[in-house]
Amino acid sequence: MADDKKKGGFFQAVKEFVYGVAAHDSARFAMKTRASMEHLFILITMGDMLGVPILPPYYSLRLLPYVVPQISTWKRRMLREKDLTDALA
Amino acid sequence: MVRISLANIFEQYPDRHYIMFGGKGGLGKTTFSAATAYYLAKKGKRVLVFSVDPQASLSDIFKKDIFGKGPTEIMPNLYAQEIDADRRVKEYQEEIRKKILEMYGMEKIPEEIESYIQAAAAEPAMEESAIFDEVVDIVVKGGYDYYIYDLVPLGHALYYLSMASVYDEWIDKITSLRQQMREYDQVAAVIRRDKELDEDAILNELLYIKDRINKSSNILTDKQKTAFFFVVTAEEMIINDTLKAGELFAKFDVPLSGYIVNRVLPASLKEQNIPEYLRNRLTMQEHYLKVIDEVFKGQILAFVSEMERDITGLTMIEKIAKNMFGDF
Numbered sequence: 001m002a003d004d005k006k007k008g009g010f011f012q013a014v015k016e017f018v019y020g021v022a023a024h025d026s027a028r029f030a031m032k033t034r035a036s037m038e039h040l041f042i043l044i045t046m047g048d049m050l051g052v053p054i055l056p057p058y059y060s061l062r063l064l065p066y067v068v069p070q071i072s073t074w075k076r077r078m079l080r081e082k083d084l085t086d087a088l089a
Numbered sequence: 090m091v092r093i094s095l096a097n098i099f100e101q102y103p104d105r106h107y108i109m110f111g112g113k114g115g116l117g118k119t120t121f122s123a124a125t126a127y128y129l130a131k132k133g134k135r136v137l138v139f140s141v142d143p144q145a146s147l148s149d150i151f152k153k154d155i156f157g158k159g160p161t162e163i164m165p166n167l168y169a170q171e172i173d174a175d176r177r178v179k180e181y182q183e184e185i186r187k188k189i190l191e192m193y194g195m196e197k198i199p200e201e202i203e204s205y206i207q208a209a210a211a212e213p214a215m216e217e218s219a220i221f222d223e224v225v226d227i228v229v230k231g232g233y234d235y236y237i238y239d240l241v242p243l244g245h246a247l248y249y250l251s252m253a254s255v256y257d258e259w260i261d262k263i264t265s266l267r268q269q270m271r272e273y274d275q276v277a278a279v280i281r282r283d284k285e286l287d288e289d290a291i292l293n294e295l296l297y298i299k300d301r302i303n304k305s306s307n308i309l310t311d312k313q314k315t316a317f318f319f320v321v322t323a324e325e326m327i328i329n330d331t332l333k334a335g336e337l338f339a340k341f342d343v344p345l346s347g348y349i350v351n352r353v354l355p356a357s358l359k360e361q362n363i364p365e366y367l368r369n370r371l372t373m374q375e376h377y378l379k380v381i382d383e384v385f386k387g388q389i390l391a392f393v394s395e396m397e398r399d400i401t402g403l404t405m406i407e408k409i410a411k412n413m414f415g416d417f
Contacts, residue, residue: 031273037273045263059256067291068193
């Protein structure tokens with residue numbers, strides 16, 4: 001039993017190492033792209049919050065509950081001014 | 090000349106369950122909707138006539154307050170409904186608030202979100218969208234042989250139609266973006282060997298909205314199931330505007346079934362001793378009736394007389410119905 005566990009632990013470690021070397025970056029990239037798309041999506045559906053009405057409000061209200069957590073970060077991202085620190089980020 | 094009559098159209102196309110009257114404001118759309126509902130109900134069909142106009146007048150014509158009361162029985166087989174858009178918007182806002190509170194276990198809606206909910210409801214398009222949405226409810230629910238839409242005046246009706254197609258396109262675009270996002274989610278999940286991916290609730294909502302919009306625009310453009318009639322009167326401006334509107338409606342694939350001429354002064358008046366003023370009106374009418382005959386050749390289904398008093402109450406509605414459909 002203990003041997004099995006040790007073996008499993010070893011393989012697990014190898015697996016995680018390989019993942020880290022080979023795939024972690026692509027996963028991160030996919031997630032990052034996905035995140036910008038999320039912002040684009042909220043702009044399209046909730047645009048009238050910034051004064052850009054795109055989807056008819058009756059239907060954007062239907063989607064509102066799902067994007068409540070993203071609203072504040074999204075507004076910040078869309079409205080922030082560009083300055084020097086942006087280049088550092 | 091043999092004319093196809095309005096009654097013939099209803100006999101020939103029994104599958105046309107959705108009946109609409111369009112035309113400029115004040116020409117008699119509500120009157121014809123009510124009279125057609127009356128005729129069909131007398132023929133033993135179960136009929137619902139409902140108004141998509143925020144300034145509805147079905148209550149006036151049936152002399153019964155039906156505003157916001159759901160389908161109300163006027164006489165056997167005849168039901169009428171006026172949609173209370175304001176109330177529907179309020180209920181809808183409340184539904185959204187409740188959903189947010191439940192989803193996140195909040196005590197109170199965040200200020201930013203609340204102000205958005207309120208601002209969205211103040212948009213002018215909101216009322217129309219709410220009515221549009223309720224019409225889908227009415228039609229999906231079923232239970233009637235005929236649905237008669239008491240439409241808004243022309244400009245608005247066009248807006249209503251174009252709204253359906255614009256919505257449709259937008260939702261398509263947004264849905265495909267959402268699907269693309271989903272693919273990225275899947276890629277990340279595969280790479281990270283996550284076994285399960287949560288269902289995308291937003292995508293499901295979008296598909297639901299798309300389905301609702303499609304249902305109503307499909308009805309508006311279904312040649313098998315829908316009959317759309319235009320109301321005209323013998324006046325130059327009305328004829329011109331109706332011609333233009335006819336072309337626009339055709340662009341949206343609305344199946345035009347024909348035209349009904351309203352407010353025709355009885356020609357027999359001419360033989361009587363009438364004042365100059367009325368004689369001039371009659372001469373003018375004669376001229377424009379000829380014009381109507383030419384421009385809407387073979388598509389005129391009925392001529393309805395100007396009545397001696399305004400049309401309210403079932404007795405007057407019956408009189409109009411007999412004028413439209415002949416004795417029944």
